[in-house]
Structure formats: C-alpha cells, structure tokens
Amino acid sequence: MAVVPLFSSQIFTLSLPSSRSFSFRKRFSCSSSSNIMEQSIEDESKFKEFPYVTVPHRELMVELVSTVENRLGTSLLPCTLPEHVQYFENETGSAHASLYVRSGNSSSQVDFILGSWVHCNLPTGGALNITSLSAYLKPSTDAPNFLIEVIRSSPTSLILILDLPPRKDLVQHPYYLKTFYEETQLDKQRQLLEKLPEVKPYFSSSLYIRALVSPSAILVSIEAEPSQAIRIDEIIRDHISLVAKVMLDTWLDLCACAERRLTDDESAALEKRDRIIKNKTIEIDLESSFPRLFGQEVANRVLGVLRDIYNA
Amino acid sequence: MAVVPLFSSQIFTLSLPSSRSFSFRKRFSCSSSSNIMEQSIEDESKFKEFPYVTVPHRELMVELVSTVENRLGTSLLPCTLPEHVQYFENETGSAHASLYVRSGNSSSQVDFILGSWVHCNLPTGGALNITSLSAYLKPSTDAPNFLIEVIRSSPTSLILILDLPPRKDLVQHPYYLKTFYEETQLDKQRQLLEKLPEVKPYFSSSLYIRALVSPSAILVSIEAEPSQAIRIDEIIRDHISLVAKVMLDTWLDLCACAERRLTDDESAALEKRDRIIKNKTIEIDLESSFPRLFGQEVANRVLGVLRDIYNA
Numbered sequence: 001m002a003v004v005p006l007f008s009s010q011i012f013t014l015s016l017p018s019s020r021s022f023s024f025r026k027r028f029s030c031s032s033s034s035n036i037m038e039q040s041i042e043d044e045s046k047f048k049e050f051p052y053v054t055v056p057h058r059e060l061m062v063e064l065v066s067t068v069e070n071r072l073g074t075s076l077l078p079c080t081l082p083e084h085v086q087y088f089e090n091e092t093g094s095a096h097a098s099l100y101v102r103s104g105n106s107s108s109q110v111d112f113i114l115g116s117w118v119h120c121n122l123p124t125g126g127a128l129n130i131t132s133l134s135a136y137l138k139p140s141t142d143a144p145n146f147l148i149e150v151i152r153s154s155p156t157s158l159i160l161i162l163d164l165p166p167r168k169d170l171v172q173h174p175y176y177l178k179t180f181y182e183e184t185q186l187d188k189q190r191q192l193l194e195k196l197p198e199v200k201p202y203f204s205s206s207l208y209i210r211a212l213v214s215p216s217a218i219l220v221s222i223e224a225e226p227s228q229a230i231r232i233d234e235i236i237r238d239h240i241s242l243v244a245k246v247m248l249d250t251w252l253d254l255c256a257c258a259e260r261r262l263t264d265d266e267s268a269a270l271e272k273r274d275r276i277i278k279n280k281t282i283e284i285d286l287e288s289s290f291p292r293l294f295g296q297e298v299a300n301r302v303l304g305v306l307r308d309i310y311n312a
Numbered sequence: 313m314a315v316v317p318l319f320s321s322q323i324f325t326l327s328l329p330s331s332r333s334f335s336f337r338k339r340f341s342c343s344s345s346s347n348i349m350e351q352s353i354e355d356e357s358k359f360k361e362f363p364y365v366t367v368p369h370r371e372l373m374v375e376l377v378s379t380v381e382n383r384l385g386t387s388l389l390p391c392t393l394p395e396h397v398q399y400f401e402n403e404t405g406s407a408h409a410s411l412y413v414r415s416g417n418s419s420s421q422v423d424f425i426l427g428s429w430v431h432c433n434l435p436t437g438g439a440l441n442i443t444s445l446s447a448y449l450k451p452s453t454d455a456p457n458f459l460i461e462v463i464r465s466s467p468t469s470l471i472l473i474l475d476l477p478p479r480k481d482l483v484q485h486p487y488y489l490k491t492f493y494e495e496t497q498l499d500k501q502r503q504l505l506e507k508l509p510e511v512k513p514y515f516s517s518s519l520y521i522r523a524l525v526s527p528s529a530i531l532v533s534i535e536a537e538p539s540q541a542i543r544i545d546e547i548i549r550d551h552i553s554l555v556a557k558v559m560l561d562t563w564l565d566l567c568a569c570a571e572r573r574l575t576d577d578e579s580a581a582l583e584k585r586d587r588i589i590k591n592k593t594i595e596i597d598l599e600s601s602f603p604r605l606f607g608q609e610v611a612n613r614v615l616g617v618l619r620d621i622y623n624a
Contacts, residue, residue, distance in 0.1 A: 169481035170523035172585050174592050181519050190515075201513040203502075207493050210527030211482035215519040273484050280486050 143255035455567035
C-alpha cells in the first residue's frame, strides 16, 4: 500500500507532490548470482544511507529495515530493481529518491518488502524528507501488512503513519479484528504517542487511505515550537522508535512468521482485494504525483517499470 | 448500528455504562389500528420531549427526527414498541430512557429508524444525557445508513458521533467510496467542526466501532472552559445543527430516497454483513452495559424484547 496521497494533502500545498512507498514486485529477470550480490550491496549502500535525514530519523529507519531483514533472513531474495528505479533524481538535482525491494522466496509468507526515501529541496529553502518501509504478505495468509512512513516537511514538523493495514473487511470479520488488533493491544501504542503535547491526529486528504488503515493505525502530525527542531528528533528517538519496534515485532511474530490456514476461496478473495488496493494506489498516487516531482521523463522511466511490475 | 461502546470508553469511567441506540426491528404483533394511533402519539410524546437536555440540544434532535419523518412520510409505519421498551427507568429513578422505532413499509428502502434518549444522574451530582437517531436501510439497497449520537457527560463537555456508516468494504469498493463520500464532500462537514478550538478528534475505545464508521465520520469531543457551559450550546446551535442537517439531507437524497439496483448476490452479501453488525452490536454493547445502567430486572425485560427483534 502506498500512502502517497498524503502528499496531495499536506505536501501538495508546497507545490511539491511526490512519490514514495510504491507497491510493486520484483518480477523482472534476475542477473547472474554474482551480479545479484554486487547489485544487492550497491542497493543497500544507496537505500540504507538515508543521506538527507537527521541521525535519529536515519537510525529509526535503519533499525527497522535491519530488524525485518535479520528476522526474515534468507527467505528474502536480493534486491534486483533496475538501477534507474533504485535511485533517481530530477533534472535540476533538487529531488532525489531511492527504492529498495526484496521479494520473499517461494516458501515465505512475505510477498515483498519495500523501502524508500525521497528528498526534495523546497522553494522556501528547507527540504522535504520522506522515508518508508512497508511489507506485503502473500494471499497464502490473510494476516495484515506492515507500514511505516515518516514525513518531515520542516525541521519542526513531522507526519507519522504507522500501521498493520488489515487485509480483510474488519466489520465482516470481528475475529480478525480481535486477533490482530484487540488482543495485540496495538492501540496502546497509539495512545502512548497521543499523550505527547506535540502530537495531534492526522487526517489524510485521501478518504481511500483513511479506509485502508486499521482502527488502531497511528496517523499523527507532530509540531514543535519554531526554535525547538531538536524536539522532533527527541520524539523520534525516545518515543516513535519504541512504538515502531513494538508494532514491527508484533507484525513479525504474528503475521510474517505465523502460519494461517486459508481455503482456496479465502485466498482468491484476498488476492482480489490486494489487487484492488494496488491498482487504486497507482491511480491516486504515482500517476499524479510522480511527474510533478521528478519531471515527466524520469517519471515515465520509473513508472514504466512499476506498471510492468504491478501488472505482472 | 449502536455506538454504545462509547460508554465503555469515556462513560464507563464514571461507572455509568449505558444503553442507547439499539438496532432492532418492529417485528412483534401490532395492536389494532386505533390502538396503534394512540400508542404512536404516546410514543411521540415520550420520545420527542427530550426532557432532560438543554434547549439547543433538544431542538437539534427534534429537527432531525422531524426532517426524517416529514421526508419519509407514510412510508414509515407507526411505532409499536411495547410500553416497557418505549420508556423505562431503574429502580431508584436515577436513570431513564426512551426508545422510538418506526419501520419502513414494504415499498420503502428504509428498514427502520431508531431514536433514543438516556438520562442518568451521576454520582458527582451532574447528569449524563445521550440522544441518538439512526436509520437503517434494507438489503435491497447498498446505500449507507445514518447515525447521530450526542453525548453530554457534563455541562461543558460533549461527544458527537455523526456519520453515514458504509454498508460495504470501502477498500474493495472504491466506486462506493467515491459515490457516497468523495462526491458528496462529506469530509468538508468534519473539517468545519474541526476548525473550532474546542473540538478534538474522539477515539472510541471500541476498535469495532472505529472500523464501522466511514472515513469521513465525525467523531469529536468538545470541551468548553469550566465557566463556559453556554459555549457547548452555542456550538450545538451554530455549528453542529448545520453540519447534521447537511449530512442528513445527503442521506435522505442519496441513500434513503434513491434507487440502487443490486443483484441477488449483492443483496445477500449485504444482508449477511448487516446481520454481523447487529450481532456484534448486541455483544459488545447492550449485554454488558444494560444491566449496569438500569438494573438486572429492567435490563432483562428490555433485552428480552430486543433479542427477539434482533433474531426475528
């Protein structure tokens, strides 16, 4: 799931639409194994540098990515995205992005994990930085996906999206709600952040995005006083990191690494629902924002690959 | 849909769980037609008095009920709830409630409308007042229901739930989201209230309730300064009334009075989903809160009727 429509709310007001968190699969042909290894190392150096964000922000993302990769181990295949999708920028060099995708192997419950960062200089002199990590499961399980997105549009403001987005209609499936949300007490994590005076609920301008997330999703905007940019980094380090770790551990234990027995009909219904989400995501997200952020040529190049992957 | 789990969050902290907004149908045998007329008038006098709330609060509810009844006209059958369900109180007389149900006739899209008020004296010396109006459609249409609930737990605090709860999984049905929520721009109404400094987003303690409502649902708590009880009534009169009217008019035009062509499969799926909601509502709502609010004897009496109606 992409949460890019965030941009069409807050960030578009800066005339800076964006791309981020694309839902796509590594479907294209792989290189030879030694090339894969080289490319994988190169990908990591690009993606995992998170070169434009503050230290606590980078540490948060690196820890989350490492936790997922260490836990899932060799069940994740190396990243083999084409170079121009792994990293790209606009003509003037004012916008940069890195993408990172690793698919699950055939015996994994994981469809793929997807990391991204986007950096854009703002006309106001500041910069917009977005980092995300999402993880998608296969239709062999109905367990929720994982999503974190950290959007820093100024030194003193941050938007956080952190959720285990459900893969079933919770109204029709109260037991699913109970298993993944009530019994895990995920809402306590939301409540922990809500207690901080700088934290306010955030409403995405996209109703579809609001419908996609779970009822215990953390969607918050965090604003510090103009002179207190350091406060945002304190909140990342002392609060968001802890909450994100709990939610990711819950996802790894209960979703990515647990078996769920589904009937063929259930799997088919899941696959259909997952596909609708992906198509809707492309429509409301990438096709509108990408050209504006990276220029038509770069956008076409990257979107071409993404469309192929989505429709594979 | 009942939103009674609200009580298990805010109001239960006052040791005052409650009943309100019950989803039930007029299924029991009717009196003779003259008796129906008399009883209907009596119901109206009880329910429509809203005897314990402030004038603006009463005027809001009366206007909404009148708007629905005038618009739906004779397609609504008279209320024939048994007297002990139309009105009841606890042994000590510290808690009172009135219920009002009118079913749609056979040619109506409306399954039933349900109004309620609850009044309880609080141990602190104040009172809790809840009023609600909900309207449920039949499985012959997939259009959303309507719900308003106004909870005043002190002179200076109010919780408002106002929504057209969807009857389909919005993630799987983007066109449904577009038709009923995006094109109607219902979220603008939420944004209007959000601008008031006294208004904050409200999170029900029940994740199921959060999952039931639409992404443009108005779930807000409104707090005035201790000396400014009048401010809550101003907000009801000058803001909530207008927003509620727009949302009710949208529901009447687009949902209650518009045809939607469904296949038999779609109707069957809707009926199943509607039923799950009703069963879940009884479980998380009435069965736990009712005895505590009205005593076991009254609760049994009322719940007995309600269970029969739910399971009819």
